[in-house]
Amino acid sequence: MTQNDITTKLISLAAERFQQEASTLSAADDLFDRLGIDSYxxxxxxxxxxxxxxxxxxxxxxxxxxxxxxxxxxxxxxL
Amino acid sequence: MATEFPVEPGNPTKSGNPAQPERCMEPERLYAGEALSWHLNEDTLEVELHRKPCNEIGTTALRELEALADVVRQGAHGARALLWHSSVTRGFSAGADLQELYHGLMDGGLPPDGLAADARKLAEVRSFLDRIHDAFNAFDQAPLVTVGAVRGVCFGGGFELALTCDVLVAEQNARFAFPELRLGLVPGFGGVPRLRRDVGNAAIRDLLLTGRSIRASRAHALGLVSQVVGNGEALGIARMVAQQAARFDAQTTCKAKRFIKTLPASELRQEKDLFIELLASPTVARALKKFVESKDLRPYLP
Incomplete structure (x- = not known):
């Protein structure tokens, strides 16, 4: 599994968990700021x-x- | 304020006879407090944790846990099983109420040398620990089967409460951790002695000394959790576990439990002593202040 594959899968998981469009997320995004999530x-x-x-x-x-x-x-x- | 239903804590039935509780077809709500509520569901006494944000355990929760412990000591309304679950979105429990602890300890300002010279405050914390240990020991050694349905965060004191259970059912998203060392403390509600009773040193040291969290499947592999189930399924599965356990002869179950689950009484006392010793240090005062005053949205991440 390449880094790109892992990143794509991560973005997909985050998009599903926090109900966002995966296409609007990118590898360089700060995932906390971009997703607006707390520690929980x-x-x-x-x-x-x-x-x-x-x-x-x-x-x-x-x-x-x-x-x-x-x-x-x-x-x-x-992995 | 607590809303009391027909039966008050400490007075298990209207007739006062715990051996012959009143029963009806609908679940009978027995107590509804600020932090927890309980009702009978057939042979199971179901306890719901419902204090936001994540069932932090402070003096309010302690009072209600003590009331529940009294109910358990007096026969648990005739229940054969005790089931814990949380209705709070974030999870089972984030542990001790650190805001309350901080403000209780620091009401006269932050002592630069810690709390070592403040015998009154240390005695208050010791009293809190004694009381919560009494309640947790009652749950741990209850003469019925105790089942925990865990999801989301199960940290610190919440993890310690879960460890009193005979059987834990965890959802895939459940996470367990002892983050106390980040505050310069050790777990104080009996967690380490109970963890030592249940799992090996590698897991205990990893959890305690790094403060890391582990997911449900890891907890299952370590032997902490009996079943890992899909998200949203833990309560239903835990109910089935409780119902199954309630089918067996009560005396046999009680004797079997006593045989396989002893109270680590000496270690529990030592843990309280160590907690108080550490609490007196300036490290804890500074760490608590930093935690409570932090604007970080992610205080539970390292």
Whole structure:
């Protein structure tokens, strides 16, 4: 799975979770600002991501991760 | 204010005889408080957590948990199972009410050297811990089967409440964590001794020392959760677990539970001592102040 594939899937998951059009989201978007989510919602997204990719991402690996592309990198390391 | 239905907490039935509760076809609402409510659903006493934003446990919740513990000690209205669930969108419980803790501790300002010299405040917290331990121990050792339906956030004190349950059913979106070390504390509601009772050291140290959260399937793999179910399904599945457990002979169930689930009493006492020792440090005062005054929308992320 390429980084692009992971990013596309992440955007799709986020769009579904927060009822947004996937086509309006891009890899470089700050996912917190763009989605307007709080910590509870971020944790919901994290569960969706872990379940969809069947990976485990400890919260502390998400320090400094703000974009879909950066999140895709973290997930890619665990696939 | 709590709305009391026909039966008040501590007075399990109108007749005062917990062995022969009144029954009818419709679920009988027994208590409706600010933080939790309970009613009988056939043989199950169902407890709903419903305090927004996410069932934070402070003095209001404590009073109502104590009332429920009294009901459980007096026979739980004849119920054979106790089922916990949350009707709050964000999840099961985010844990202790840190706003209340902070304002209770810091009403005279932030002491630069911590709370070590303030014996009165430390005694108040110790009293709170003693009371919540009494209630949680009553749930833990209740002579009936206790089932938790968990979804969303199950952090800190909420996780500690869940750990009193015999069986946990978690939705896929459930997440469990002990973030207390971020505040310079350890869990104080009995979480670590109960976790040590249930899972291995690798999981305990990972959860406690990193403060990370784990999803339901990981909790299942660790042996914390009995079943992982689809989002929105936990309450229904938990009801079936409770109904099934209620089919067996009550005395046998009680004896089996006593055999397989002992109270880690000594560790629970040590945990309270450690919590108070840590609470006295300036680290906690600063961390609580930072948490409470933070405008960050994402306080639960590292």
């Amino acid at each position: 919602q971020a944790l919901e997204l994290l569960s969706d991501v872990e379940n969809a990719f069947n990976v485990e991402v400890p919260d502390y690996e998400l320090q400094g991760v703000h974009t879909f592309a950066a999140l895709a990198e973290v997930i890619g390391r665990r």
